[in-house]
Amino acid sequence: MNIAALKRLKITEPWFDETERKAVEEVLASGQLIQAERVREFEQLFAHETGMDHAVMVSSGTAALHLTMLAFDIGPGDAVAVPDFTFVATANVVARTGATPIFVDVSPETYNMDVSALREVVKQMVASKGANGLRLRMIMPVHQFGLPAEMDEIAAMAKEHDLLLVEDAACALGSRYRGRRVGAWGAASCFSFHPRKVITTGEGGAVVTNDACLADRLRALRAHGFATPPRQPELVERGLNYRMTEMQAALGIGQMGKLPVILERRRRLAGSLTSALAPVRWFLPPRVPAHSSPNWQSYVGILDECVDRSRVMQRLADRGIETRPGATAIHRLKTYREHPAQGQPACPVSAMLDVRTLALPLHPKMEEADVARIATELSAIRA
Ligand SMILES: Cc1ncc(COP(=O)(O)O)c(C=O)c1O
The missing domain is CATH 3.90.1150.10 (Aspartate Aminotransferase, domain 1)
Structure with missing residues (x-):
């Protein structure tokens, strides 16, 4: 067999066609390159697809997670329980706020946060009452490789101990747990549009939530901290620039159709x-x-x-x-x-x-x- 003649089978390949090509060309011709109407359209489509009230588009999945940490004021002295077997961004976004990621072992069956290991971590940290200088504030499960984490048990634990719940759903657009779409359990949930994800915008990400105030805060934080219209264009926060471009949104809208x-x-x-x-x-x-x-x-x-x-x-x-x-x-x-x-x-x-x-x-x-x-x-x- 002539190996060289064989098609190279890549780990993944984006699937674009004329739809995306034309949409990006239109953006280039319009001259409006940064966040505008296409980003808003993509947000509406994405909120509808995930069954959530608000979607906030950003420049990457990492940006989505980082903004979410900031929007919940996660910082020094806080601990966030994350699965140990994941992509490093899940841990880095916590560490970058000055908070501490606590790594929870995973199940050999699903590769997701092991519920009994999480229970043990929560028990220990709640019992220590911050004696080691750390207060557990959040659980952030990952739906690894698109397979949903055990959300019923995890959400029950978060509720029992009054912990925030954020889903790292970077890999999991379109996955369902007990018939319900992932992203629906967390106070906020984050998605990625990196080329290894099911739809891609090159780089890109989204936060979804049903909390209008949180969505507003995320929108301000992604744009240097300026309140978004119709509010006064004031600097209400010290934010960052994590905006999605119109080119990314044009790709995203095309991908949603597929x-x-x-x-x-x-x-x-x-x-x-x-x-x-x-x-x-x-x-x-x-x-x-x-x-x-x-x-x-x-x-x-x-x-x-x-x-x-x-x-x-x-x-x-x-x-x-x-x-x-x-x-x-x-x-x-x-x-x-x-x-x-x-x-x-x-x-x-x-x-x-x-x-x-x-x-x-x-x-x-x-x-x-x-x-x-x-x-x-x-x-x-x-x-
Ligand atoms: C579980 C998980 N979290 C976060 C990220 C970060 O997403 P991005 O690469 O879009 O920044 C990824 C992606 O690669 C991921 O797999």
Whole structure:
């Protein structure tokens, strides 16, 4: 077989067509490049899609999370419980406010915050009553790879202990938990439009909320702190510039039109991958609880302990198939490892997933033949 002639299977590919191309050209021709009517239109579409009253578009998912921390006045002396197995932005946005992220171990089944580990963290921190200089103020679950976290239990814990609840739904547009769209549990929920997400604007993000005052505050904070019309154009906050551009919004509006098809294709391809990979004994495919309907933002499985992940990745790369490690055990990263929070619990499951998870290509431009090719190549590897 001539490997060079084979199509390169990328981990993900954006799906744009004439709709997005024309929309961006119109923005360029108009000369109105920064936040204006297209951003407002995208916000309306997005609020409708997520079933929330307000959507505030920003420049990235990280900006969405950071603004949310600021809007809740998270800062020094506060602790925020986050899953340990995630993308580093989840922790960095907390740390950057001067607050402390507490890393909670995750479930080996769902890769999401483990409910009993969270219960233990909450119990310990509530019992300590701030004795170690830290007060737990917020729980921020992540819907990792688009699979919803256990929101009923997490929301009940937040309510019982009067903690803020914010969803890092960066990966999870279109995912449902017990039939309800993700993003609906948090006082605010954050989404990303990075190219590895189900819809993309290059870089981009959104915060959704049902709280009109919070939405107003987020709008001011993203634009240097100026109140948004119809309020007086006064500097009501010390804000930042996290605005989305009209080019990004034009892409986003086009992508929203494709969302149902994108989700349908991702779900179908994920099902095909799981069936086709069944004979590969050393690869444990992702599992989905009966009450969850993920958007399949990423397709991530676990390799057997004896399997050398770098060798598998190299072998697949040599055959034109791109892969990635799953996510990261944040407590193991240099800066967090060297400065652990007081009372930081161990996260053994996350540490295991850090070295053993593997993401395979999955995107709406893929075909069943690509799935078959991935399965053939994985089957040929003697682990
Ligand atoms: C769980 C999670 N949170 C936050 C982010 C940050 O989003 P962005 O890359 O848009 O800043 C990402 C994305 O990459 C993510 O996967």
